Amino acid sequence: MRRATAASSAQRCAFEAALTASADALLDLLQAVDAFRRPDRFDEWLAVCAFDGGDAAASGRLRRARSAASAVDAGAVARAHPEDIPGAIRAARLAAIGAAVQ
Numbered sequence: 001m002r003r004a005t006a007a008s009s010a011q012r013c014a015f016e017a018a019l020t021a022s023a024d025a026l027l028d029l030l031q032a033v034d035a036f037r038r039p040d041r042f043d044e045w046l047a048v049c050a051f052d053g054g055d056a057a058a059s060g061r062l063r064r065a066r067s068a069a070s071a072v073d074a075g076a077v078a079r080a081h082p083e084d085i086p087g088a089i090r091a092a093r094l095a096a097i098g099a100a101v102q
Contacts, residue, residue: 015049018058023098026065027090035066042066061101068100069093 014021014029021029035042046059072092081088 015046015054015058015062018062019055023065023094023101026062026097026101027069027093030062030066030069036070039066039070064100065097068096072096 014025014032018026018029030036030042033042033045046054046062050056050059072089074089074092077088077092078085
């Protein structure tokens with residue numbers, strides 16, 4: 001958990017704003033805390049935010065957003081949109097997050 005305690009103040013502010021954040025802002029935050037490649041660090045970061053008085057509802061919304069975005073089949077999206085793989089994956093993740101946190 002030591003690494004997670006070094007979370008930036010910007011990330012802490014973003015955590016607090018997660019209750020009202022757009023899908024775009026949630027995806028940016030998930031990418032900033034490396035939630036897709038390092039889900040263990042994401043969980044540690046959420047634990048630190050909770051320990052520091054973070055809102056449980058914000059944590060739940062972030063977990064739902066990560067779960068939805070992680071469920072996107074990036075390989076299938078890439079095969080369907082080879083002309084803009086990063087953009088297509090981002091769009092698919094945004095749609096998934098939007099549906100999960102409405």
